[in-house]
Amino acid sequence: MNEIRIGELSDNLSELNRRIEIACQLVGRAPTELTVIAVTKTWPVSDIEILTQLGIRDFAENRLEEMEAKQSALSAHDLTWHFVGQVQSNKASRIARAADVLHSVDREKLVPLLSKASLELGRELKCLIQVALETEHRAERGGVAPSEVAALADSIASTPGLVLQGVMAVAPLNEDPAPAFSRLKGVASHLRAKYPDACWISAGMSDDLEAAIAYGATHLRIGGALLGNRPPVR
Ligand SMILES: *Cc1c(COP(=O)(O)O)cnc(C)c1O
Secondary structure (H helix, E strand, O other): OOHHHHHHHHHHHHHHHHHHHHHHHHHOOOHHHOEEEEEOOOOOHHHHHHHHHOOOOEEEEOOHHHHHHHHHHOOOOOOEEEEOOOOOHHHHHHHHHHOOEEEEEOOOOHHHHHHHHHHHHOOOEEEEEEEOOOOOOOOOOOOEOHHHHHHHHHHHHOOOOEEEEEEEOOOOOOOOHHHHHHHHHHHHHHHHHHOOOOOEEEOOOOOOHHHHHHOOOOEEEEOHHHHOOOOOOO
């Protein structure tokens, strides 16, 4: 294994853990309440292997083909795979087979497709509802409007093969992430009032993890801060 890369990733992880610790201290949370998901899109399998040695077990991809290829290369490892990309309907069943957690359920139409595939495999797919946090109706980053979360939640919760696990969001572009994550926290508590087990909040990326932690994130999706800012050309 490449010693230089091991050193880089190890330093990045230390720095990330330091940021998480400080952000938690500021708001009276414990770092153990948070799961770091390494978003390894465009990065090689060798990086994932290094990260597993450093103790990371949760990995995310946003393209199905890339996730499948990495999974088969890493099948000897016991890892949790998160899918964070947009779900095309014609790929929903393959995504349901490959992912342990789907962060981007954003429409009713996906529910029966995901359910069928999960039931065929005899497993359960953890589902997060992706919430659009834009204040104007732009939804450039995907997701359902906060007002539509309840109906989609009822559908997922009542469908076999699917587990309603919580919400996910990406902060709007060119906006202060704090008010957006505050809105997400409101949506999440509303959801939890009806479905107490749907307690995950997947929010926070390399540039806004502090704000996400302040507003209750349970799962951070970290790319650049762990892997570096220049993905390899391919
Ligand atoms: C790429 C990606 C991330 C990670 O973003 P960074 O800014 O590199 O930490 C998180 N969530 C989603 C949905 C992504 O596509």
